[in-house]
Amino acid sequence: MKSEFTATEIKERLQHYKPLIAPSPEHLRPASVLIPFYENENGLSLIFTMRSDYPGVHGAQISFPGGKKDSEDEDELGVALRETEEEIGVKRDDIEVWGGLSTHRTVTSKYWITPFVGQIPYPYQFEPDQTEVERLIIIPFSHILDPQTHTYGDYDFRGFSFPSHMYTFGEDVIWGLTARILKNFISFLRTGQEAE
Numbered sequence: 001m002k003s004e005f006t007a008t009e010i011k012e013r014l015q016h017y018k019p020l021i022a023p024s025p026e027h028l029r030p031a032s033v034l035i036p037f038y039e040n041e042n043g044l045s046l047i048f049t050m051r052s053d054y055p056g057v058h059g060a061q062i063s064f065p066g067g068k069k070d071s072e073d074e075d076e077l078g079v080a081l082r083e084t085e086e087e088i089g090v091k092r093d094d095i096e097v098w099g100g101l102s103t104h105r106t107v108t109s110k111y112w113i114t115p116f117v118g119q120i121p122y123p124y125q126f127e128p129d130q131t132e133v134e135r136l137i138i139i140p141f142s143h144i145l146d147p148q149t150h151t152y153g154d155y156d157f158r159g160f161s162f163p164s165h166m167y168t169f170g171e172d173v174i175w176g177l178t179a180r181i182l183k184n185f186i187s188f189l190r191t192g193q194e195a196e
Contacts, residue, residue, distance in 0.1 A: 003044045003142040005189055007037060007119060013189060014099025014117055021076065022103050024112035031111045032080035033066025033178075034095070035185065037119045038138060046144065047120065048137040048174065049087060049128070061157075062137060062174045064181070065090075068111065076100075076114040088136065089127025090120055101185060102194055106177050107162075115181050139169045145186065 024030035036047040048062050067083040074082070077100070081092035101115040126136060143149055149168050154161045155175045165179040174182065187195035 001140075001142045001146070003140070004145060005044070005141070007039060007044055010037070010117070010189065011098045011119075013192075017099055017188070019100050019194075020102040021100060021114055024103075028105055028110050028112040029068050030076070030079075030114075031066060031068040032076045032083070032114045032116065033064040033181070034080040034084045035064055035101075035115055035117045035181070036084065036090070036095070037098075037117070037141070038122055038124070039119070040122050040138065042138075042140045044141045045138050046141055047088070048139065048178070049132075050134045050137055050172070052130070052132055052134045061176065061178075062172060063178045064115070066113070077116055080114070080116045087129050087132050089129075090124065094124070095120060101181065101188065104177060104181060104184075113177065113181075115185075117185070137169065137172055143169060144182065150183075 038045050038047050049065055051061050051063060065084040065087045066080055069079050077097065081095060084090050084095065085092055095118045097116060097118040099117055101117070103112055103114045105112050128136060144167055151166050153166065155164045155166055155173070162176065164175040165183045167174040167179055167182060184194040187193060
């Protein structure tokens with residue numbers, strides 16, 4: 001199924017969008033993620049990482065490449081590009097940055113996250129960091145846009161239940177902040193406004 005949006009349309013919408021990127025409150029840790037588009041043989045797709053099952057709140061979860069800010073000299077976009085290079089081996093100069101979305105906070109881990117959107121050229125030789133990334137998950141964007149893949153309810157993880165948006169792809173379930181960012185991004189594309 002063809003995506004209802006082309007790469008050019010998404011890029012143009014983001015170039016005219018002014019997201020609310022607010023400074024991190026003192027009690028939250030600033031971080032950034034990249035929403036990486038990749039136009040492969042299945043059409044316009046998104047790249048996610050299945051994080052390794054390491055100790056901590058984000059282990060064994062599906063996420064966008066990203067992580068926390070390391071120094072005061074680093075800006076939000078720089079964090080997203082550095083983390084993408086460290087985690088999946090994509091050089092920052094190879095990423096065409098399209099724009100950004102508004103900042104979000106995680107519910108349990110106390111991060112203040114700024115998402116950016118960009119495109120990785122096809123084909124690409126990814127080099128995931130095996131200590132952080134178990135595998136890459138590349139999902140056609142048309143699949144994510146299909147309403148049948150999206151639900152909202154309680155997601156059970158490590159003995160706890162979390163109310164969350166969820167997107168399914170085979171046996172994989174995207175939930176938590178990553179699903180919330182996806183939901184907001186799709187809302188922005190369809191309505192011009194983020195959902196939250």
